Amino acid sequence: MMPDLDFRHLDDGEPPYASEPRLDAVRTRGRAIRRRRLTIATATAVTALVLATGGVLGVAGPYLRHHQAISAAGQGGNLATGSGEPSQSPDATPTYAGHVPAGGTSVSATFTTTGVDPYYLNVNVQALLKSGWLTPAKSGADVCVKNASYQAVGPHQPGDLLISADAAGRIVLVETSSPAYRTPSGIAVGSTEDLLVRTYGNLSSIPNKTGVMAYTETVGGYSIGFVVKNAIVAQMYAGNFANVSDLLNGALVRCSSPPTGR
């Protein structure tokens, strides 16, 4: 069997004495180590908490806000058809005030089935009006009596984005004739009909009384309607499927026309 290693000959012949001052010094250093460990542990925990909270809010925040708006307001109101009444009482469902950007010139130009940030369907227009993100779009006789139409302003070019709200003040239709807004798949006013059909593939074509071609892309009851003139996308609408399809096939009379003189 291998003999054990023996290092006793490497010892100091006169090791130092563990005196009281040395003990004091060691305790002081030990307390400093303890404080540092506590600080590091606290900082780590706080950082982890901040990152976790920020991560959750950053990832899920826009999704939650958006879907909260939809679920809070239910299925959403309908545009008045001709001289008809709004299909829903103003007090029937709570409306969602929506989030109003603090300001600035940076806006999203993504045109989705539920609108354009911050002009989402079912969002109450009052907060947007107060903060100067909307202005009434009055164009004489075109303005409906019981429904209101607005145009997006602020960083948006006036008239680029038209907003229709029901009698309860909830956004029910968002429309644009401007090439500044693009769907998540990349279609904008000015895109060719061929590209539109190739991009979406499963579009529903809508017979239009005026002779122009129209298509809808529907996701979860909400649609984007594309009006095509001369094989070019000329207008886009976002709203619930009933409103958009009625509008495209001519059964629905808009509350207002785009302001003239744009």
Added chain:
Amino acid sequence: MGAVTGQPYEACFRDLFAIAYRVGYRILGDRSQAEDVAAEACARAYARWKTVSGHSEPWVARVAGNLALDEVRRLTRWRRRESALHERDLGGDPHRAERLDLQQALQRLSKRQREVLIMRYVADMSERDVAETLGCSVGTVKSTASRAMALVRAGLTAGEEVRNDA
């Protein structure tokens, strides 16, 4: 063995310091460096006394061994072995060459082997104390120590042969 579970730190300090100093000095061969190592190891034990007090002596030995080897690594970053050997000739340490061989041998071991060897042979702890500190069986300590010992012995023998040839 002076430190007993449940005792206040102050009652164990003298024994802990002595163990840490012994480990530091056997590896480093320098009084001031060994004192620094012992003080730091004891301070770390004080900072964690609630969890360490149950096996404070092997714990301090292990920490002191690691601190001593950290010091060795720090020194060897800017000083080659031969020059260190020459330098230490001037210092009058009769075991300088053997100590340098021990330092090199310890650095070649795995972490577990090094900890076992330091606690078992550099700090002269019992196999049971080492096993309790590392949370393994006495048999594991024995087998690990045996392999580590063979490697260290080979390193020390090789160093001795080189010195004899010179």
